[in-house]
Amino acid sequence: MQATKNTGKSISLAAKKKKKRKLKKYLGLYLMALPAMIYIFINNYMPLFGMQIAFRKLDYSKGVFRGDFVGLKNFEFLFSTRDAFIMIRNTVLYNLLFIVVGTVLGLAMAILFNEIKSKKLSRIYQSSVLIPYFISMVVVSYLAFSFLSAENGFINNTLLRAFGKEDVSWYAEPKYWPYILLFIHMWKGIGYSILMYTARLITINDEYYEAATLDGASKWQKVWRITLPMLKPVMIMMFILALGRMFYSDFGLFYQIPMGSGQLYNVTTTIDTYSFRALMKIGDITKSTATGVFQSLVGFILILLANMTIRKISKEDALF
């Protein structure tokens, strides 16, 4: 009896010790996670509390977080003013334009790039086209300025003069800007797209192409019948993901490149630049926060819908 009791006690003691050791082991792991979790709490979760400003009346005497609740009043301008219509229209249309042109051009260039057999030249091309991807939008705005400046720009002073054409004040003519912004977006991103698509292209098994060659298929047929169908799932995923980001825009592109020119606002204002200007230039905190809340909510719904669609098509490719 005595003996068994003793063993029982020592077993439970050992279990306790083990549990303690286990806790100690996990404690270390939890501590390692702590700094990052504190940062994420401050950077990503506290702003969620800040969103309440969008539902309050701004009253500096009470402090930004203590104004009276006004419900959805601060959101009304999003559905009733022309400014809001323009920024939403621009954001969505530019996104659609970038998705379509980006996919077609990126894919076409990647397929052609893949045909180049010289390793050395491939590397030189790749290094060149990828450089713009690594440069900040501020510097890109300087590069654009050196071409587009009305007084000192290369286009007005050299190109247009060579053809005997009149100068154009580029920063004051809205009609050119959809093309300019598309060009700069592509210029900065094409190297990355080519790299991305090439990484997918080389995973396609060579045997398909060899079999097609034996059957006497032309290159063109191989692209249409093998390459594109094999890439279709990836393209659908990327397309749906891009749709999920429909209400977000590249702030740097739309804010830096037009250099704040007021005459261009109609074609360059997006949700992000509008929200920025409302806050930093006009000081309208409520309008700016309301715009941000609207963008986040619609963005959240869109990304959930996108993910749901992807889950239906192919489960492994879903984000969550």
Add this chain to the structure above:
Amino acid sequence: MRTLEDKRWAFVGHVCMIILSILALAPFVLLIIASFTDEAAAIRNGYSYVPEGWSLDAYGYILRQWGVIGRSYLVSMTVTVVGTVAGITMASMIGYTLSKRDLPGRRIILFFITFTMLFNGGLTATYIIYTQVFNIKNTIFGLLIPNLLMNGYSIMMLRNYFEFVIPPALVEAAQIDGAKEITLFGKIIIPLSMPMIATVGLTSALIYWNDWMNGVYYLSANSKLQSIQTLLQNMNENVKFLQQNDLGTQVDASSIPSVTIRMAIAVVGILPVLLLYPIFQRWFVKGIAVGAVKG
């Protein structure tokens, strides 16, 4: 065997890639040439690939103003190094914790992180919190902390690498030897994960070096903490910026080569990126191959 058709396609490929390469590089060439152009020639003929006159005036001016420009350089470098090291350390530590499948509460922490990848309060709400609650306006923390330190993607990338790429047998063997988690992490996990850490770290360094948004949000225009990107951004907003910030050196405003100096400062701003570009590119391309870089 290469048929005539293969060669024709390759030829079209070469032509397209040569055009794209020229388009990609030409603006940089113009920028560099413009920075060496004689001010009077630049005003007369605009920025040109074949300027009428060359001059080092713009760079001379930068050297004389090194007080302002050198300081912004120092700020950029400090922020880049400190931010990258701190961010990658924190991200890999939590990534390591999350790579433990038996960790109690792992799913909760994972959700805590994933949620931030799907929903955010927006830049304005973030700005309000950082300025009203933490008062980081016009401090170095304003450049370091908001948004850039780490994000859900880099944490997930590191966690996946720790969990799936590092052989579990190695970790288990060390655990049997009684190594503490932190020792295990420092002595085994980190050295074995260098490819992933280099890719994530270089991406982060690049983001810090190129960032101008935190400068716009969290620094006032006359702050001494402006990074080189913020300086360039402020010159965009205000062409007279240089004259106004001319620190006591009594120069006649009209003698400042303002047309070419803009370009010279931009050249100075991209110089480190261009110099380190071969390294960046190598890790970047590798990173894409292992799925470490996402658009």
